[in-house]
Amino acid sequence: VAVIESKACIGCTLCIQACPVDAIVGASKQMHVVLNDWCTGCDLCIPPCPVDCITMVSVTDEKTGWDAWTEDQAKLAKDRYESRQKRLEREELDNTKRLAVKAQNKAKALDLESAATDAEKVEIERKRAIIAAAMARAKEKLK
Template identity: 50%
Template structure:
């Protein structure tokens, strides 16, 4: 009998690699590790569908189970699309995407790279102005898609880890001179820069939502 360490990669190879977290784990590999350790059932992956459950059951010599409805449904492969005229450039969707399929810069419109999108939907709750929708991809998610998505996810994780390490290793800034500290005191007493920043963000979001509502009311909003 294979050990959990040797079994997990084989389980991971059968998962769709959408990294959607619907299974309750942080991605496909953590879910595979949990299955291999006997800590998770094989029917918690909606994107894999019944075919995925059957493949896992065959590999592990376990009975086939119906998909766990508590993990959600999957109605075919969908792609995320950003309504660019409503995008405020907050970059939150870029941070949420597990495969770096969204490009853009701060305060600039973002765009989804369709060839990279896994349809995980993690960008939807991250968007503060609800300008991301899911549309049918017009095709099925294939094993080659899964293999490429795994590579992109691993590359994204490695890049983010490097950034975290660089941030931790960055030298601390020297303390501000007393004159600067004194000059900043009135701003702190009046609420501080952070409070003003939050107020500006709240105003931008409010105006973006109002614009979106006006477009919808006039019938000019596009799906």
């Protein structure tokens, strides 16, 4: 199980992002906590930690590997992993949709009739082209 040394933790959130089962909770610039019941001991949180404040502690005595896991623990870890993957996919899709709506609203705001000079019209067309390219990329991500 991972253990975070509270005095050394700088709250960078890199360990949170690395944990495949969401067993580390906390917020940016605040000390993080490991949920012992959810931690699988995979060590994936250790390499990204810039201050080396995470250590692994054995909680299974002499048992190692699959011998250290019950079937319920393995199922919980798998369920937590799958839940995290679905959440990350959902967040990425939501963000892409939000950015597409934002781009559409900006495109509507760029009305050629509101431009007084030719230079303003050229600038509006340039911005429209940038927004159209961004929207095309967003639509590709949604496919």
